[in-house]
Amino acid sequence: MSILVYIEQAEGSVKKTSLEAVSFARALSDKTNCGEVVAVALGTVSDAELSNVGTAGASKVFHVADSKLDDGVIQAHAEAVAQAYQKVGAKTLILAKSSLGDAVAARLAIKLDAALVSNVVELPETANGYVVKRSIYTGKAFAQTSVTKENKILAIKKNAVDLKTDGAKASVEKVSLQIADTNFATKITSTDKTTGEILLPEADIVVSGGRGMKGPENWGMIEDLAKELGAATGCSKPVSDIGWRPHHEHVGQTGVKVAPTLYIAVGISGAIQHLAGVNSSKFIVVINKDPEAPFFKAADYGIVGDAFEVLPKLTEAVKAIK
Ligand code: FAD
Numbered sequence: 001m002s003i004l005v006y007i008e009q010a011e012g013s014v015k016k017t018s019l020e021a022v023s024f025a026r027a028l029s030d031k032t033n034c035g036e037v038v039a040v041a042l043g044t045v046s047d048a049e050l051s052n053v054g055t056a057g058a059s060k061v062f063h064v065a066d067s068k069l070d071d072g073v074i075q076a077h078a079e080a081v082a083q084a085y086q087k088v089g090a091k092t093l094i095l096a097k098s099s100l101g102d103a104v105a106a107r108l109a110i111k112l113d114a115a116l117v118s119n120v121v122e123l124p125e126t127a128n129g130y131v132v133k134r135s136i137y138t139g140k141a142f143a144q145t146s147v148t149k150e151n152k153i154l155a156i157k158k159n160a161v162d163l164k165t166d167g168a169k170a171s172v173e174k175v176s177l178q179i180a181d182t183n184f185a186t187k188i189t190s191t192d193k194t195t196g197e198i199l200l201p202e203a204d205i206v207v208s209g210g211r212g213m214k215g216p217e218n219w220g221m222i223e224d225l226a227k228e229l230g231a232a233t234g235c236s237k238p239v240s241d242i243g244w245r246p247h248h249e250h251v252g253q254t255g256v257k258v259a260p261t262l263y264i265a266v267g268i269s270g271a272i273q274h275l276a277g278v279n280s281s282k283f284i285v286v287i288n289k290d291p292e293a294p295f296f297k298a299a300d301y302g303i304v305g306d307a308f309e310v311l312p313k314l315t316e317a318v319k320a321i322k
Contacts, residue, residue: 001034001035001089001090001091002034002035002036002037002038002088002089002090003025003028003029003034003035003036003037003038003090003092003093003094004038004039004040004081004084004085004088004090004092004093004094005018005021005022005025005037005038005039005040005058005093005094005095006018006021006039006040006077006081006093006094006095006101006104007021007022007039007040007041007042007050007053007061008072008095008096008098008100008101009041009042009043009045009049010202012044012045012046012049013045013049014041014045014049014050014052014053015096015098015202016163016202016204017096017097017098017156017158017259018039018053018095018096019053019055019056019163020056020096020156020158020159020160020161020163021094021095021096021156022037022039022053022056022057022058022094022164023056023057023161023162023163023164024094024120024123024154024156024161025037025057025058025092025094026056026057026058026164027057027123027161027164028092028094028123028124028126029057031123031126032126034092036059036060037057037058037059038058038059038060038061038062038084038088038090039053039058039060039061039062039170040061040062040063040064040080040081040084040175041053041061041062041063041064042064042066042069042077042080042081043064043065043066043067043069043070043071043072044065044067044070045063045065047063047172050063050170050172051169051170051171051172052169052170053170054168054169054170054171055164055165055166055167055168055169056163056164056165057164057166057168058170059170059171060170060171060172060173061170061171061172061173062084062087062088062173062175063172063173063174063175064080064084064175064176064177065174066177066179068184071188072100072188073183073184073186073188074100074103074104074107074186075107075182075183075184075185075186076179076183076184077100077104078104078107078108078111078183079111079177079179079180079183080177080179081093081104081108082108082111082112083177083178083179084175084177085108085112087175091150091151091152092151092152092153092154093105093108093112093114093151093152093153093154094153094154094156095153095154095155095156096155096156096158097118097119097120097155097156097157097158098158101155102118102155105118105153105155108153109153112151112153113149113151114149114151114152114153115147115148115149115151115152115153116153116155117130117132117134117145117147117152117153117154117155118134118155119134119135119136119155119157120132120133120134120154120155120156120157120160121133121134121135121142121157121160122160122161124147124154128148129146129147129148129149130146130147130152130154131144131145131146131147132144132145132146132147132154133145134157135157135160138253138272138275138276138279139275139276139279139280157280158259158280159259159261159280159281159282160280197232198230198231198232199232200232200233200234200248200249200251200256200258201256201257201258201259203231203232203258203260204230204231204260204261204262205226205229205230205231205232205260205261205262205263205264206231206232206233206234206251206258206260206262206263206264206281207222207225207226207229207231207232207233207234207264207266208222208233208234208235208236208249208251208263208264208265208266208268208278209222209233209234209235209236209239209245209266209267209268209307210235210236210238210239210265210266210267210268210269210274211236211238211239211267211268211269212266212267212268212269212288212289212307213239213244213266213267213307214267215244216243216244216245218308219233219244219245221307221308221311221312221315222266222311224311224312224315225264225311225314225315225318228315228318228319228322229262229318231260231262231264232260233245233249234249234250234251234256234258235249235250235251236250236251236252236268236269236271236274237250237252237254237255237273237274240255251274251277251278252273252274252275252276252277252278253272253273253274253276253277254273255277256277257276257277257278257280258277258278258280258281259280259281260281260282261281261282261283262281262282262283262284262285263278263281263283263284263285264284264285264286264287265278265284265285265286265287265288265295265299266287266288266307266310266311267287267288267289267307268286268288268295269288269290269293269294269295270286270288270293270294270295270296270297270298271294274295275295275298278298279298283300283301284298284299284300284301285299285300285301285302285303286298286299286301286302286303287302287303287305287307287310287311287314288302288303288304288307289304289305289306289307290304291304
C-alpha cells in the first residue's frame with residue numbers, strides 16, 4: 001500500500017517543505033513496510049525538477065501538468081490530489097503544513113473521509129492505528145493524537161524532519177485527470193510579486209529587526225548583514241506599524257510565519273506574538289542589550305550587546321569567512 005505526498009511548487013521549483021514531507025513519508029513507509037512513496041505534483045514544473053524528488057525518498061511522481069493548476073486554486077488542487085490518492089490506492093496522505101496545505105488538506109479530509117492531523121513533528125507510533133505527536137499552542141506544547149480511521153492525512157511542521165538526500169531519481173509519470181470546471185470557480189485576477197528579493201516565507205536565513213533598532217535610518221545595518229548572508233529581512237509588528245518597514249516584512253502571529261534554517265533577531269524583545277511566527281526556525285540567534293529579554297529563552301545562541309556595535313562586527317566576520 002503506497003503513501004501519497006502532495007508536492008507544492010512555486011514557479012517550477014519544488015518547495016523544501018514538500019521535500020521534508022517526502023522524507024517523512026519515506027521514513028514512515030520504512031517503519032511500516034508500507035511500500036512505495038508516490039508524490040503528486042500539479043501545474044507547470046520540469047521533469048528534471050520532479051525527478052529530483054527521488055532524492056528525498058519518492059520512487060515515483062505523478063505529474064498533472066495542467067497549467068490551470070499553476071495558480072494554486074484550492075478546490076482544484078484538492079480534487080486533483082483526491083483523484084491521485086484513489087488512483088494510487090493510498091491510505092495515508094502526507095503534505096507540508098502551509099497556507100495552501102492547510103486549505104487543501106481540510107477539503108481532502110472531507111473528500112476522502114480521512115482523519116487530518118496538522119503540525120506533526122515526528123514519526124507516529126504505528127502499533128494500533130497512528131499515535132501522532134503534534135505541536136500545539138504555537139509551539140508551546142505537544143499533544144498526542146490517536147488516529148484510527150482507515151484514511152489518514154498528516155501535515156508536517158516545517159523544519160521538524162531531516163531532509164533525506166541520497167541522490168536517487170524518481171520516475172515521472174504524466175497523468176491526465178478530469179477536473180470539473182466547477183473546481184476552478186475561484187479566479188486569481190492578479191498577483192503582486194516582489195522581484196529580486198528573497199521572499200520572507202521561503203527564506204532559508206532571515207535577519208529581523210525590532211524597536212531596538214531605534215529608527216528606519218539604521219536599517220542599513222540589518223540589510224548589510226542580510227546581504228552578506230543571502231538572507232531575507234523581517235521585522236517586529238511595531239516596526240511595521242510605525243512605518244519603519246513595509247508590512248510584508250512583519251513577522252509573527254499576525255504577520256508572516258517564517259521557517260528558516262537561521263533566524264537572527266536584532267533588538268526584538270521576544271513577545272509571545274512574535275515567537276509564534278518564528279518557532280519553526282531551526283536555529284535562532286538573538287542580539288539584545290538586555291540579558292533578561294524573553295527572546296533569549298527561545299534562542300539557540302544569544303549575544304548580549306548593543307546592536308549598533310554587534311551588527312557591523314558580525315557583518316565583517318561573515319565577509320571575512322566568505
Ligand atoms: P520592544 O518590545 O520595544 O523591544 C525592543 C527590544 O530591543 C528590547 O528587548 C530591548 O532590550 C532591545 N534593544 C533596545 N535597544 C537595543 C540596542 N541598542 N541593541 C540591542 N537591543 C536593543 N508583535 C510581533 O512582532 N508580531 C506579531 O505578529 C504581533 N502580533 C500581535 C498581536 C496582538 C493581538 C498583540 C496584542 C500584539 C502583537 N504583537 C506582535 C506585539 C508584541 O506583543 C510586542 O509588543 C512586539 O513584538 C514588540 O516589538 P519589539 O520587540 O520590536 O519592541
